[in-house]
Amino acid sequence: MCPAIAVNAPVGVMDSGVGGLTVLKHLTRQLAHEHFIYYADSAYAPYGNQSAVKIQQRCFAIADILIAQGAKALVVACNTATAAAISPLREHYSLSIIGMEPAVKPAAAASKNSIIGVLATTGTLKSAQFAALLEHYGHGVQVVTQACVGLVECIEQGQLDQAHTLALLETYCQPLIDAGADTIVLGCTHYPFVRAHIQKIVGPQVTLIDTGAAVAKRLQQILEEQNLLNPATSADAGNAQHATSSVKPIFLTSGSQETQRVMQQLWQIL
Template identity: 80%
Template sequence: MCSAIAVNAPVGVMDSGVGGLSVLQHLTRQLPHEHFIYFADSAHAPYGNKTATEIQQRCFTIADTLIAKGAKALVVACNTATAAAIAAMRERYSLPIIGMEPAVKPAAAASKNGIIGVLATTGTLKSAQFAALLEHYGQGVQVVTQACVGLVECIEQGQLDTPHTLALLEQYCQPLIAAGADTIVLGCTHYPFVRKHIQTIVGPDVTLIDTGAAVAKRLQQVLEQEQMLNTATEAGDYVFLTSGMEKTGRVMQELWGLTA
């Protein structure tokens, strides 16, 4: 069993930028007594146009920072980073590491007509992990994918409602609508912050799915298995770090206000 210090230590949460705050929302609701340290690598966002080696090196750097601050577990709250780096991270570090994956399985279960849309970064859609997901869970359904180039950058700037952002969302949702998708996976942790706009574009009858809740449940399961759940009864606290400029901190505050 872990020592009291380790049990009450924080969980590190990392993302290419501010998108993982949408995951942190689910984590804090599922595990209200845990402490969290969130690291937004906004100076190097987006990850979707980087090589796997580049992403791995950024993940190692951030993981080292979070572990140095006492993290007892890590959540890689980024689909692209999970696909490119989580296997290497698990080889390198001994602490529990929880990753993301586009919710193809629950989308297949939720779809009524068997047509699923996936909005994601280019890096996620090209990854071997995503190909394996399609192979395993995409049988018997039609999966229509759409790379959303430029959308992460808009959200990183806090531009959730600008004409440019709305035009990108319209552009990327239209192929999924045209294909008849009745269920759409938000395959990037940034996208829940523009969920209301996506829902408006695709209509109320289309189900939108993200994986934040599933990640929170998985983290709880792993902490329970490792006897690492925080034993405190008071609410946990949060620390926010970023490699970005001062504006990133303001955007993080604004987005966290939307989720809190």
């Protein structure tokens, strides 16, 4: 238990941009009475083509902002940021910090033909964390990876249905289709925004997996262990599929007013 932290303190959620909203939606469904503050670092997005040092600098800056707002825990809702910064963040701060990782383990378990595809940023695919995931969970399966350069930028601008975005998705999904993948990991929190388009391209027989729900369950577990759950939250857990958040998240960003508009737009469609 952390006696200095109030149970009604907010949970801070950070991402390189708007992608972490897909994780935030899972969090608000699982923990409907918790308060959330979401920070989109859109002025510095995407993280996928930046150095680990730069990503770490941004994560520390955002963590300081969220902790100054009273955050009782942090969720790094970005695969690239998790890979680059989760260890130094945990070494530096005393509060619990939950990260993301591409869902290689559940994908390997779900695949029927042992061929899984991973759509992710260049930064995630080149990270030591991803290499470790493959080492631990990639035995016995063929893993086909695809870096999706430019896709985050399209989603950051709210361009979910534009021809350019759809063309990128076709280009990036095709190698996975050609390899025969029957399960595809959405290895960036931005990608669930275009999940329907990806599903249409790869076909209904292919299973798409992201990790937002698992992160929400992990956050609940940690808050329970530390006696930091909001009192009404435990009553929500059994009805997480049907819960609607009773508290509207606070949205912060390093980006422009346009970023705020896009965040509101995307939040409404989740």
